[in-house]
Amino acid sequence: MSSMSENVYRDGRPLGHLQMGYTVDREPAHPVDPLWKANTGRYRQSIAACMIAMNDDDVITKCLNSIHQDVDIIQVALGPSNDHTRERLLEFAGEHPWIDFRIKDVPRIEAGVFGFDDARNASIEDIEADWILWIDSDEYLSGYGLQVYLRNNCFDSYAIHQHHFTCEPRGVPAQIDRPARLFRTGQGFEFFGKVHEHAEKGYNGGPGFVMVLPNIDIGHTGYINDMIRQERFRRNFPLLEWDRDVYPERKLGRYLWLRDYIHRMRMLDGMGEKLRARQLAEEAVDFYTEHAKDFEGVGAGSVSGNNALAYYGEALKYLGRGFPIAVQIQLEDQTAGYEGIFESAEEAVENATKGLAEEIRKRKTGYWE
Numbered sequence: 001m002s003s004m005s006e007n008v009y010r011d012g013r014p015l016g017h018l019q020m021g022y023t024v025d026r027e028p029a030h031p032v033d034p035l036w037k038a039n040t041g042r043y044r045q046s047i048a049a050c051m052i053a054m055n056d057d058d059v060i061t062k063c064l065n066s067i068h069q070d071v072d073i074i075q076v077a078l079g080p081s082n083d084h085t086r087e088r089l090l091e092f093a094g095e096h097p098w099i100d101f102r103i104k105d106v107p108r109i110e111a112g113v114f115g116f117d118d119a120r121n122a123s124i125e126d127i128e129a130d131w132i133l134w135i136d137s138d139e140y141l142s143g144y145g146l147q148v149y150l151r152n153n154c155f156d157s158y159a160i161h162q163h164h165f166t167c168e169p170r171g172v173p174a175q176i177d178r179p180a181r182l183f184r185t186g187q188g189f190e191f192f193g194k195v196h197e198h199a200e201k202g203y204n205g206g207p208g209f210v211m212v213l214p215n216i217d218i219g220h221t222g223y224i225n226d227m228i229r230q231e232r233f234r235r236n237f238p239l240l241e242w243d244r245d246v247y248p249e250r251k252l253g254r255y256l257w258l259r260d261y262i263h264r265m266r267m268l269d270g271m272g273e274k275l276r277a278r279q280l281a282e283e284a285v286d287f288y289t290e291h292a293k294d295f296e297g298v299g300a301g302s303v304s305g306n307n308a309l310a311y312y313g314e315a316l317k318y319l320g321r322g323f324p325i326a327v328q329i330q331l332e333d334q335t336a337g338y339e340g341i342f343e344s345a346e347e348a349v350e351n352a353t354k355g356l357a358e359e360i361r362k363r364k365t366g367y368w369e
Contacts (some may be wrong), residue, residue, distance in 0.1 A: 008219050008353075009116065011052075019213075019253065021123060037191055039228075040192055040358055044147070044148075044150075044152060045131060045152075046073070046128075046130050046131070046148075047070060047071050047072060047129055047130065047132070047146075047182075047324075048074070048129035048131070048133070049067045049070075049071040049072035049073070049133070049135060050075050050076075050077060050120075050124045050132050050134050051063070051075070051076045051123060051135055051136065051137060052077045052079070052106075052116070052119040052136070052137075053079065053089075053122060054078065054080065054108065054109075055079075055081045055082065055083045055085060056083075056087045056138065057083045057084040057165050057173055057362075058087070058220070059137055060085060060088055060137040061088055061092065063135060063139060063140050063141075064089075065140075065367040068092075068099060069142050069326060070141070070147060071099065071134075072100060072167070073100040073127065073128075074099055074101050074102070074122055075102040075104065075124070075127065076089060076104070077084045077104050077119045077120070077122040077123035077347035078103050078104065078106065078124065079109065079119070080107070080108055092101075095139050097162050104122055104123065104125070106119050106122050111194070112242055113194065113237075114198075115194030115242065115246075116193065116195050116197045116239070117192055117193050117194075117197040120134065120191035120197050120199075121190055123152070124189075124190075125193075127185055128185075130183055130184065130187060131150055131183065131184055131185065132182070132183055132185055132189075132199075133182050134181055134220070135167065136220070138221055138222040139162075139218050139219060139222075140218070141216055142214065142216070142217045142219055142245055143213075143216035145215060145216075146213075146216055146218075147231070149213065155181060155187075155208075155210065155211050156184055156207065156208025157180040157181060157182060157183035157184065157207040157210045158180065158183075158210065158212070158213050158214050159181065159207070159210050159211065159213070160179070160181040160212070160213050161176055161177075161217045162181070162217075162218045162220055162222045164176070164177060164222075164223060165219060165220065165221050165223075166225070166238060168264040177241075178212055180198070180208075180210050180306045181218065182205030182213075187208065187334075188201045190202075191250065192247060193243055193247065193253065194239045194243035194246055194247075194251065195236045195239035195242075195256075196236070196240070196243075196253075196256050198251070201346055203247070203249075203250070204249065204250060230267070233260075237260065238331060238355065240256060240257065240319065251294045254287075254291050254292070254294050254295070256307055256312050258284060258287055258291075258295070258308055258312070259311055261280050261281075261283060261285060261287065261315070262311045262314055264280050265281050265284065268280065269318070278314045278319065280317070281316075282315075282319065284311065284312070284315040285315050285316060285319070285321075286311040287354035288315070295309070297306075308338075309340050309351065311340070312340075313341030313342075317345060322342055323341065323342065324339065324340070324341050325340060325341075325342060325348045326339040327339070327356065329359065329363070334362075334363070336356060336359035338351075338355040340352075
């Protein structure tokens with residue numbers, strides 16, 4: 001027997017085959033060994049979507065509709081809701097019987113009692129799938145071909161562009177994060193962080209060997225105006241304080257703490273509490289200086305970006321300290337730049353050298369040629 005594939009499904013598997021047969025004129029045809037065939041073929045790896053939810057009946061259906069074509073299991077860690085979230089979940093499960101749909105009841109998220117990492121880890125318990133996609137109820141998956149990436153390869157996880165859509169400040173484009181949202185099971189992943197949690201291969205272990213998916217995106221609509229954003233900040237800050245106690249050496253936690261120094265500084269300045277805002281700016285500068293090495297992974301880059309160096313520079317600017325510096329290197333038509341606000345020339349040179357080290361290496365080795 002021989003065959004030729006007749007088109008393929010979006011994950012790369014054949015939809016069907018054209019079969020051709022022939023007559024053996026001398027010896028019997030050798031039977032196909034089913035074990036050999038299974039071992040040499042590429043099986044379809046399974047995926048589970050794991051979510052946390054509470055009082056999300058107005059948004060959760062949009063999220064579920066965006067993922068149900070790609071997943072085999074949906075597991076929701078559901079907090080004590082007083083709306084119709086559970087009914088929406090059960091209704092969706094009844095309409096999609098081919099999905100293994102599970103609901104796990106968990107406590108309400110509360111500082112000092114039950115954190116976001118606790119809820120996330122409950123959401124991934126007892127998952128038998130090969131991969132886990134973690135997503136929030138106020139997010140939705142966009143794109144195509146997710147199944148193409150679910151195969152045996154060198155990657156531990158995949159990062160997905162997460163677009164934060166907001167109307168405040170008006171005219172500002174969506175912010176984009178790139179968290180590792182899709183990871184393999186059985187690789188030691190668990191969630192760390194009482195708030196702003198991430199899946200990592202152990203404490204400060206990061207996402208392993210990771211690639212950003214080029215054609216998959218996640219939209220986040222949780223901060224549609226500034227009032228909602230401030231309410232979320234007030235909810236999250238006690239959790240962030242708790243996170244600093246539980247995970248004092250968490251590098252991402254330190255970055256988030258620095259970021260919230262600046263968020264509080266901005267809010268107090270807008271309320272006219274200038275002295276308190278200046279105090280927070282001073283604390284932000286001291287905190288950055290103390291933990292500068294921990295910020296190298298998120299601190300290099302443009303002064304206008306949402307990174308540690310930019311927050312440090314904003315605090316210095318608010319205090320009327322430091323000076324801006326911009327460095328640009330160019331080799332033929334290849335340009336690279338670095339900018340920031342620093343308190344001394346030595347600090348500026350040290351940071352610019354680190355920030356441009358890889359670009360300088362490329363130009364010295366003829367990478368661009």
